[in-house]
Structure formats: structure tokens, C-alpha cells
Amino acid sequence: MKRLAFILLLALLPPACARLPEIREAEPATAQRTAADCAAIFPRGAWQFVHAIQFFPPDGSSQTLVGVVRLSSEAKRFHCVMMTIEGLVLFEAEYDGAIRIQRAIAPLDKPGVAQGMVEDIRLIFFAPGQPCLSAGLSQGQTRTCRYPLADGGRQDILLAPDGTWQIQRYSPGRRLVRSITPLSSQDIQPDGLTGRLELKAHGLVGYRLVMRLMEAVPIEKAGEP
Numbered sequence: 001m002k003r004l005a006f007i008l009l010l011a012l013l014p015p016a017c018a019r020l021p022e023i024r025e026a027e028p029a030t031a032q033r034t035a036a037d038c039a040a041i042f043p044r045g046a047w048q049f050v051h052a053i054q055f056f057p058p059d060g061s062s063q064t065l066v067g068v069v070r071l072s073s074e075a076k077r078f079h080c081v082m083m084t085i086e087g088l089v090l091f092e093a094e095y096d097g098a099i100r101i102q103r104a105i106a107p108l109d110k111p112g113v114a115q116g117m118v119e120d121i122r123l124i125f126f127a128p129g130q131p132c133l134s135a136g137l138s139q140g141q142t143r144t145c146r147y148p149l150a151d152g153g154r155q156d157i158l159l160a161p162d163g164t165w166q167i168q169r170y171s172p173g174r175r176l177v178r179s180i181t182p183l184s185s186q187d188i189q190p191d192g193l194t195g196r197l198e199l200k201a202h203g204l205v206g207y208r209l210v211m212r213l214m215e216a217v218p219i220e221k222a223g224e225p
Contacts, residue, residue, distance in 0.1 A: 019174055019175060019176075020154055020156075020170045020174035020175075020176075021138055021139055021156075022138075022139060023134050023135075023136045023137065023138055023144050023146055024136045024137045024138075025134050025135065025136040026135060026136040026137065030135075030136075031132075031134075031135040031136060032135075034135040034136070034143050034144075034145060034159070035132040035135045035145050037143070037159055038132070038135070038145035038157040038159065038165075039127045040192070041157065041159075041165050041192075042073065042125060042126060042127045043071070043073060043125060043192075043193065044073050045072075045073060045074070045218060045219075046070075046071065046072045046073070046074075046218065046219035046220075047069075047070070047071055047216060047217065047218055047219060048068070048069070048070045048071075048215070048216075048217045048219055049067075049068070049069045049070075049071075049125075049213065049215070049216050050066065050067070050068050050213075050214045050215040050216075051066070051067045051068075051069075051211040051212060051213055051214060052064065052065075052066060052211070052212045052214055053065045053066065053067050053082075053209055053210070053211050053212075054209065054210040054212075055207065055209055056207060056208045056209070056210070057207050058206060058207060064085055065082055065083065065084060065085070065090070066082070066083050066084070066085060066214075067080065067081070067082050067083075067211070068080065068081045068082075068083075069121060069125065070219065071125055071126075072219075073125075073126065073127070075096070076096070076097070076126060076129070077094070077095060077096035077097075078094070078095050078121060078122075078125065079092075079093075079094050080092070080093055080094075080095075080117075080118070080121055082117075089103055089105075090103075090104075090105050090108060091103060091104050091105070091108050091114070091117060092104075093114060093117070093118055095118050095121070095122065099114070099115060099118050101114050120178065120199060123155075123167060123169055123178060123180060124167075124180055124197070124199065124211075128147035128149075128155050128157075129150070130147050130148045130149070130150075131147075132145050132146065132147055133146045133147055133148050133154075134146045138158065142158045142159065142160060143158070143159040144156055144157065144158050144159070145157045145159075149169070151171075151172055152172035153169065153170050153171050153172050153174075153177075154169075154170040154174065155167065155168070155169050155170070156168040156170070162185040163185050163188050164181060164182050164184070164185050164187075164188065165181065165182070166179060166180065166181040167179065167180040167181070175202075176202050177201070177202055177203065178199065178200065178201060178202065179199070179200045179202065180197060180198070180199045180200075181197065181198055182194045182195075182196065182197050182198075183196045183197065183198055183210070184196075193213065193216055194213065195212070195213050196210065196211065196212050196213070197210075197211050198210050198211075199211070
């Protein structure tokens, strides 16, 4: 647990490379279609997701956890729980515009760790809160949408021809801090959900998470988080 919190804290530090790339903007009609396709990668409605999470720190070890997220895309809120495979709850929080931590076992209760975990969940499951700033082609000729973030950073969504996508979050200094992508095109399910995805934290000491979807259940409105 101490190693986990140490790496999460270090990953909040600015990385040394990977600057914000240029986008060649498309004409308005094409840009509008691209922006709609970017928004479509996120789940819509109210859901409960259960993931098996493999945590890979830079020392080559790994740890398996279970994550449960109940969310409403319309209300932009969620309740999350992270536990060991034995059922010990390590972290529990709610988000509805503000972060409320119900449980964080030390050292996950250290400043910055809980907020970073909540921000990662928002990045994975929620479309950006601001309208698309620009949409077009990246230098690699990949369809790309760019969004402003509240902290002054940027979020890019890249759409590959094989149906996969990538989310990239940049700091206010325009350096890459997070990237999220399905492991392969076969991980994009017919309903649009993603079977397996990888989150990478880019920093002086980076780490990665591989999340495997175990259960996805729509939630009736009366039972929304």
C-alpha cells in the first residue's frame, strides 16, 4: 500500500516529455461529426461497472484489485469503491462536482492521492465538461478532438480507423500526464463498452493500470447514484 501511494504521488509530478501536438482543424461539418464521434466513446445513462484492475508499478511487480463504479452520465456524478480481491475496502468516494471521501486507508488518505484517483475515474467514464475547442487531424493523420480543462490543461480524444480510441490528458504546461486506450480493437464491444483498457500515468515514476470489465449493469433511474 505504501508503494502504491508513493507512485501515485510521484505520478502527479510533471513529466519530462510528450508535449501537446498540433491539430489541423477540419471544415465545420466534418469537425462537428468528429466531435460527435469523440463524445460517443463514453457510456451514456446510469450504469454500474465492476472491473478487475491490475496495477503495474515501475519496479515490475503487480497487484490485483477490484473496482466498482456507479455513475450517471447525465448528472455527472458517481460513487466508487476500490477493494482487494479478498473484499477489504481500500478507498470509497463520491463525486457530484465536489469530491467526498468516505474511506481511504492510509497511505491513500494523503493529500493529492484521493483527488488523483477521482480525476482518473472522471477521465475514463465521463465526456469532457467543456465544448470541443478544435477537431481535425493530428500530425499522424488521426481524427482528434481537443477540449479545455478547468485547470488550464487540455484533453485530447483520438479516433483510430480500427475503432479504437485514446484519451490524452495534458497539464497546464502542455505535458502529457495521463493516457487511456483499449488494449485492442477486439475490446470494443458491440454495445460500445470497452472490455479491457489501459491507463498510463506519465511522470518521473509512471505506472499503468489494466482494467478488465467483469460486469456492466444499467441502473434504473430510481437507483441512480
